[in-house]
Amino acid sequence: MNKRIALAGNPNTGKSTLFNLLTGLKQHTGNWPGKTVAHAEGELTTEKATYQIIDLPGTYSLYSNSEDEEVARNYIIFEKPALTLVVLDATSIERNLNLALQVMEMTSQVIVCINLIDEARRKGIEIDAKKMSEQLGVPVILLSAREKIGIIQLLKTIDNMMERKITTKPFQIAYSDEIEQKIKQLEPHIKKVFGDDLPTRWIALRLLDNDQSLFDELKSYLGQDKQTSIEKVIYSNKERSYGA
Template identity: 60%
Template structure:
């Protein structure tokens, strides 16, 4: 039977680990990511006949590879390409948490935004219109309280529908200045066919513009069938595909 790979991402202190434990119970194990000191936690669960392996990514505020935690989380999403990524947000700090969510939306279409700690938000009279947020972000949004197990069934049903293709997402992608958008378009045109659409070309273009040398090396290693040259900012970059 096919097992769906699910990534669990989020800022620190959003209740991500509580949700991980709620979903997987005792069916989990931990170790270290290969070559890293960062803890790697995996758990297993079933829902409506579907089997899932849930990978708890390190809690991070961004995915720009400024730390080992960020690098691990980024690499899992982009290279392992899970069937879905659940991004856990704190309902009481939604604006701050959305930064990570927007970065994930640049990387993959199969995303569920999970707004946790909704019970704490209600105590502070914070009202969140998840339907409007879902329309704006182009992906499902589910409100939960992992601690009280509120909304868990809805989250699991939504996940089931997403991995089975019953939900079609149209993720929001940030628009930058005219100069940056032109540069992105030029790089995307040169990337066309390099990766056989395996990686999101817009996201790769953004990272190349940022001069993410570590990513360039990893792309080189993950795509070693043929070699071409990509140029950004006038600097030739060797990439294999």
């Protein structure tokens, strides 16, 4: 059973504080293979199991704008952690939701952790976690890693997610009719190459963005003998785009 948990979030959301609280002294740091980007890993033990937590670089998005973003994106897509915790700042939810929505396009196994809830309450900000959960289609936990608020609920939710006791249906952004039509055209071709191994809708969106960094990663993921198959999809997409 895959017991790895990825921890994602914008900078300054208290993500590292949450990581330190969950892992205690059972952690170590290092660099990603072939990268200058540092990362931390640690162990979390709950009532049900012990999990490995990977603290991803703090990023504002998961596109190919920086090495940090590529590292975080690649881990979620290619390493396929069993669960991804997305940490949001309770005082700046609207700005932080961009990253959460991107992660939910990549994987359905997501818990949204709204951190710094103590600061939000001092500012008179009230957050309806139940309503947010209904709208986002994934569990939403209010917490303060600094004050240790909501941690027990988070641990129970992690166990329930890992045991598949919680069914998620992540909110999907609806794009323009033109983009949605192109996604529908691309998805069958992508599925032929990757099957259910990778999220076809997300890959289609990145192909439409002409994300060269991701193209290279996809070819590397497939291996030399299967690279031609994804190249055909990439080039057919470019022809489709130019002809639009």
